[in-house]
Amino acid sequence: MYISARERQILETLLTRVEGITVKEIADRIDVSVRTIHRDLKGVEDILKEYDLTLLKKSGSGIQVNGSTESIEELQLFLFNLSHNEYTPEERQTVIFCTLLEATEPIKLISLANDLNVTIATVSNDLTKVEERLNRFDLSLIRKRGYGVEIFGSESSKRRAMSSIISQNVNEFELLSLVRENIQKKSTHQVTSASERLLGLVEKKKLLIVEKVLEEINNELPYSIADSAYIGLVVHLSLAIERIMQGENIQIDQGYLGRLKDTVEYSIAEKIIEKLQKVYEIDIPEAETGYITMHLRGAKLRHDKEFLLEDTSFNIAIKAKSLIDYVEKYLDMDLSNNHSLFQGLVAHLRPALYRIKQHMGISNPLLEKIKSDYSDLFNLVKEGTEKVFPHLTIPDEEVGYLVLHFGSALISRKTKENVKALIICSSGIGTSKMLANRIQQEIPNLKDLQNISLFDIRNYDLREYDLVISTIDSPDLPKDYILVSPILTESEIELIKSRITEQGSQLVTNDNTNVFKDVSLYDTKKTLQKLQNIKEYSDVIVTLLESFEIVEINQDLPIQEVLTTVCQHLNKLDVISEAPRVVSALLEREQIGGLGIPDTSMALFHTRSVHVLKPSFKIINLSNLMSLKGMDQSQIDVDNILLLLSPLNSTQQVLEVLSYISALIIEDEKSVEIFQSKNKNLLSAHLTSKFEQFIYEKINENRSV
Known part of the structure; x- marks a missing residue:
């Protein structure tokens, strides 16, 4: 339990004045304002509660500690044994930063010095360093003799600073320990006093409630976010609730808020706000919905599936x-x-x-x-x-x-598949991939590697893996799991190698003595799902290749008429149902941003619509150049329009295949030349060859899952 120096001083004063003492007397003793003491008394009462004690408030005589003699003696012993916290200069500056962000009034330097057990001169020097950090968040420090010190700036800047110092100074495991008690039941990891001070910015119960609300909503997100981003969102929301309850509200530009309302994340943010309002029985301003939307849109992704049909x-x-x-x-x-x-x-x-x-x-x-x-x-x-x-x-x-x-x-390089290993890594796509590839490079017989999130542990039977390698210290992992840093060190590589050597023939994947057991455990349902996925990829590819064509437009028409002509043609082929609606969707997309591909004579028009009945890829060959706005906002002369259409409720497999075509267009100079060639046979051969590679990749991916 973290106790500030001032809370300790208040408790010691109360325990020496058993008959009671006024708040004014305590303030005079500690040399702070009466208002400051009143604010600190809530923390003091929380500490007393831990020892079955209460704070008795008597009119005329002030306040006093109430409870059994044994409990009072136990608290006195605790305070006697309580050592003064020793911080490094960096930790000390972080604690000062944190204290000032929380404060609702100026704080005296003597108060900070007492809290940190250092001199006023040291605090003054630390404030200079803190001031440098404040600039990053558009915040400033007001320092006046006799007035104290306080932070000046907008509420959004203060929250950004709070979130930043928590993420930078409290490791992910400590936060995971708090927000996922079902994962971290018996954490043996010692939280440092500096970390506890930072976590004190948010009431721990709020973290747990907010995380529960997010867990209920998480499945509605159109993508999966990394654990680090998930935790960041929990912290942001908890801070927001804390600050709203303190009367601190955030501001947002109304025009920008209007644009956010058109995003899929905004509707999810509204659901989060609705649930939090019910839980806390408070009104949450609309601006907060906008900021949650921004956090969802800015979250690091857990997986690297990005469909290139999305607007940006x-x-x-x-x-x-x-x-x-x-x-x-x-x-x-x-x-x-x-x-x-x-x-x-x-x-x-x-x-x-x-x-x-x-x-x-x-x-x-x-x-x-x-x-x-x-x-x-x-x-x-x-x-x-x-x-x-x-x-x-x-x-x-x-x-x-x-x-x-x-x-x-x-x-990354190809290696022999022998040992089956599970990697638990919560830092996002890049880190987990790099860790897996580094392991594969250094240890050739570790090929079957699967990356999962700490939050996903419950969905896996860890006994199916020869090795469990984790970047996170967790008591819920098997006793023999290997803890490594996200960037693998030489000693960690040697540890993994020695563990493989120790296990020898006991490895699950090499256990030939229990063939029937392996067969009985074989997950038929999972295998059927893999085969179904491959079939869906293949079906989409066959549909696209069989229906691929180059449509010739031999008249000098504006873009709307070009699209209308082609969509009417597609309507007759039952690819789309209502040509005018699809044309409108394509033109609306063009208005959002340019569609001309820089350094080419091509434009990519694409949309997902309820009026598209089946996936389609066509190339429109124009006899005359047409000037269109490019993706870099320049004007581009275009004589090739690539048209990608997808049903609104397409499966992941359909979206992946269509996105793959988008990626192929700019893969390299040769690919650009082929797509600009207007040669149907050459284009069909190129697409067929690339799709064959794509299917092989998917088969290999499914083998390793």
Whole structure:
């Protein structure tokens, strides 16, 4: 239990004045205001409750501790043995930062000095460092003699700072321990006093309630977010509730709020707010719904499935491709055919660019290690982001995550499949991929690796795996699991190797003496689902290849008439049901942002609609050049329009295949030339060849799951 120096002083004063003492007398003794003592008394009462004691308030005589002699003596012994907290300078500055963010009035330097058991001069020096950190959040420090010190700035900036210092200073396991009691029942991990102080920003019960609400809503998200992002959202919401109850409300631009209302995340944010209002019986302003929407849209994804039919994704795919081109050029290594790298970058960049544009920020606990272990690659990727995103400042934290994706691609190689292992990693796509590939590189017979989240443990039978490797310390894992850092060290590699050697013939995957047991445990239902998935991929591909055609437009028509002509043709083929509705959807999409592909003579028109009956890919060949707005907002002369259509409620398999076509368009210069060639036979052969590779990849993926 964390007890501040002032709470300790109040308790010691109360225990020496058994007959009672006024709040004014306590304030004079400790040299703080009466208001400050009243604010601290809630914490004091919580401490007393731990010892079956209460705070008795008597009119005229003040306040006194009430309870049995044994309980009072037990508390006195606790206070006697309570050592003063020793902080490093960095921890001390963080605690000061935290205290000032919570404060509703100026705080005297003497109060901070007593709380931290240091001199006023030390606190004054620490405040200079704190001031530097405040600037990152558009906050400022007001310091006046006789007035004290306080933070000045907007509520949104204060919350951003609170979330940031919690994520940077409290490790993920400590937060997981709090918000998932069913996973962390008997944590042996010692929470430091500095960490407890930071976690004190939010009442622990609020964290648990908010997490329960989020768990109920989580399945409605159109994507799965990483544990770190999930925890970040829990912290953000808990802070929001705490601050709203204190009367602190956030502001948001109404025009921007209107645009957020059109997103799928906004409706989910509304459901979260509705549930929280019922639980806490409070009114939550609409602006809070907007900020939750922003957090959902800026969340790191847990998986690297990003469908390029989404509004912004194709433009981001072009940027990802440019970044890959830049890096491979300087590494003199071909990365253009690494679809996993491409998908991972697109999936990461979409929320990352949103975070950057909204000044949301992200913490990266691996940053210093990435800079140290992969300094050349880090500098190269950083230079690449400056070239590809000239109008944005990409923070080092984001660059670090991009480096993990490239690092994963560079160390990946085919290995012999022998040992079955489970990797539990909660840091997102890049980290888990890099860890898996590093293990595969260093230990060839560890091929069958599966990455899962700590939150997903309950869905897996850990006994089915030869090895369980985790980046998170958890008492609910098997006794013989291997704890490693997200960036594998040499000693950890040796530990994994020695564990494999120790187990020898006992490995599940090599246990030939119990063949019948293995067969009986074989999951028929799971295998049928895998086969069904492959069949769905194949069916979609066959449909697209059989119906693929190049539509010739030999007149000089505006874009609306071109699309109308083609959609009427598709209506007759029963690909769509209402041509005018589909044309409207395509034109609305063009209004959101340009569809011309930079450095080509092509434009990609795409939509998902209830009026699309089956997936379709067509190329419209124009006899005359047409000027269209490009994805980079420049004007592009186009004579090829690529048309991708998807039913609104398409399966994941349909969306993946259509997204794969989008990715193929910009895969490399040769692919661009083929799509611009207007040669149906050449295009059909190219698509057939690539789809064959795609199916083989999916078969291999399903084998390893």
